Amino acid sequence: MRAELYHKASLGVRVPRGIQGFWDIICALAATQGGFTITDVDRESNVNRQEIKDYVRLLAKAGFLAIETPSRRGPHGLSATVYCLARKQKAAPRLRDDGSVIHATVQENLWTTIRNLKTFGIAELRFGAATEDIKPAYGATRVFVYRLTRAGYLSRLSKGMFRLKPGMDTGPKPPERRAVRAEVMWDPNLRAFVGEPPIAKEVSR
Amino acid sequence: MSTSQHPVQHGPVALENVASFMAMTVRLVDRAPHLPGFGVCHGPSGYGKTYASIYAQNKTKAVRVEVGDSWSRGTLLRAILREYGEAPKGRMPIADMAERCIAVMGDDPHRPLIVDEADKCVDKGFIELVRELQESSGAPVILIGEEKLPTKLLTVERMHNRVLDWFPAQPCGIGDVRTLAKAFVPGVALHDELLEAIRQQSGGRARRVVVNLAHAAEIARNKGLKTLDRRAWGDDSFFTGEPPTPRHVELFQRQPKKVAA
Numbered sequence: 434m435r436a437e438l439y440h441k442a443s444l445g446v447r448v449p450r451g452i453q454g455f456w457d458i459i460c461a462l463a464a465t466q467g468g469f470t471i472t473d474v475d476r477e478s479n480v481n482r483q484e485i486k487d488y489v490r491l492l493a494k495a496g497f498l499a500i501e502t503p504s505r506r507g508p509h510g511l512s513a514t515v516y517c518l519a520r521k522q523k524a525a526p527r528l529r530d531d532g533s534v535i536h537a538t539v540q541e542n543l544w545t546t547i548r549n550l551k552t553f554g555i556a557e558l559r560f561g562a563a564t565e566d567i568k569p570a571y572g573a574t575r576v577f578v579y580r581l582t583r584a585g586y587l588s589r590l591s592k593g594m595f596r597l598k599p600g601m602d603t604g605p606k607p608p609e610r611r612a613v614r615a616e617v618m619w620d621p622n623l624r625a626f627v628g629e630p631p632i633a634k635e636v637s638r
Numbered sequence: 639m640s641t642s643q644h645p646v647q648h649g650p651v652a653l654e655n656v657a658s659f660m661a662m663t664v665r666l667v668d669r670a671p672h673l674p675g676f677g678v679c680h681g682p683s684g685y686g687k688t689y690a691s692i693y694a695q696n697k698t699k700a701v702r703v704e705v706g707d708s709w710s711r712g713t714l715l716r717a718i719l720r721e722y723g724e725a726p727k728g729r730m731p732i733a734d735m736a737e738r739c740i741a742v743m744g745d746d747p748h749r750p751l752i753v754d755e756a757d758k759c760v761d762k763g764f765i766e767l768v769r770e771l772q773e774s775s776g777a778p779v780i781l782i783g784e785e786k787l788p789t790k791l792l793t794v795e796r797m798h799n800r801v802l803d804w805f806p807a808q809p810c811g812i813g814d815v816r817t818l819a820k821a822f823v824p825g826v827a828l829h830d831e832l833l834e835a836i837r838q839q840s841g842g843r844a845r846r847v848v849v850n851l852a853h854a855a856e857i858a859r860n861k862g863l864k865t866l867d868r869r870a871w872g873d874d875s876f877f878t879g880e881p882p883t884p885r886h887v888e889l890f891q892r893q894p895k896k897v898a899a
Contacts, residue, residue, distance in 0.1 A: 549702070557822075561689055563648060563649025564693065605721055
């Protein structure tokens with residue numbers, strides 16, 4: 434762990450990845466060259482090709498991409514499917530495995546409702562956030578509110594009421610829970626972590 | 639955590655105002671391109687306009703800003719950009735911000751912009767700016783405001799004929815009170831007589847209905863009741879939102895000091 438490595442890693446380079454990254458690449462490719470193949474998308478990103486492949490195929494299944502008929506011959510004489518953009522939008526479409534679109538998540542609805550109501554109880558929050566396809570469960574709502582309170586977004590008022598701190602209304606996207614793994618030095622005498630802020634790795638749970 | 643105590647929420651769409659607001663939103667989003675793109679929702683406070691806009695936001699991913707009392711054109715544009723995730727870093731001329739606003743709104747012309755407390759825009763004289771944003775981008779804009787909002791908009795000549803739909807929020811009906819009771823007093827059956835009393839005493843304002851329902855829930859919990867009628871409510875006063883009547887202070891005059899003989 435040499436300091437030099439960190440300096441290299443903290444260069445201001447951004448490689449688009451994740452579905453929003455793939456989608457941005459696809460939109461850019463569609464704007465510049467029209468049709469594109471999975472390899473074209475792969476070239477612009479640095480993740481496992483399979484991830485891109487899965488997402489592009491789902492997009493085609495959901496009708497966001499159309500398949501152009503004459504497929505392209507690759508350098509090895511293999512044919513590659515050429516896709517073109519059928520439906521343009523800014524945010525990357527979130528899709529289930531069967532190709533259906535995820536319009537909203539429970540957390541998004543809850544966060545929107547919290548930002549609107551400002552002061553609320555769990556019952557009001559659940560009522561406000563419910564739509565035909567999203568029905569926040571009591572437990573899930575409480576857990577989300579509890580996490581936001583612990584993270585300092587909400588202040589707890591009396592009688593089971595909460596308020597969004599005005600300074601913590603950070604924007605339209607809901608704060609997400611992330612589990613990270615990091616190596617740090619803990620000093621039991623000081624009861625504190627000592628040293629530079631560590632480089633944390635995201636873990637699944 | 640039994641299911642009867644925390645039933646599945648059906649959401650605010652069961653309220654009439656929310657359903658009508660959503661219908662207006664859908665009409666605006668799906669309108670023919672040559673039709674005007676403004677929708678106006680007006681009504682006194684506490685009629686459920688906020689819940690209506692929350693629902694529309696959750697369904698259509700609409701962007702909402704609430705105009706503050708101290709806002710200028712710059713604050714409005716910055717707030718709109720922030721909601722689109724495009725907040726400018728540092729200072730930026732108003733014209734540039736407006737241009738950027740129009741660009742991001744035009745990128746997604748099916749995503750409505752909801753401007754709450756829109757009467758403040760008229761008062762402060764930047765409703766023309768909102769009109770420019772709508773006209774140039776083609777995205778639907780919904781103005782929410784107090785009861786006088788339509789009258790205020792009439793004074794702006796170029797504004798009022800660009801409104802596709804006017805929607806006055808209606809006071810709660812008995813069906814709305816029943817829906818709210820199901821959501822806020824779960825597991826307790828409230829008699830129609832009591833629901834009607836709550837509706838009348840609340841003046842049909844959803845916010846006051848909810849306060850009264852919270853009181854009903856408390857009574858049911860304290861007395862361990864599963865059904866609640868007007869008698870069980872007893873002589874407790876309803877939350878009507880009325881300010882206290884003036885007291886006759888002259889009746890409570892100070893006694894003159896007794897002088898020792």
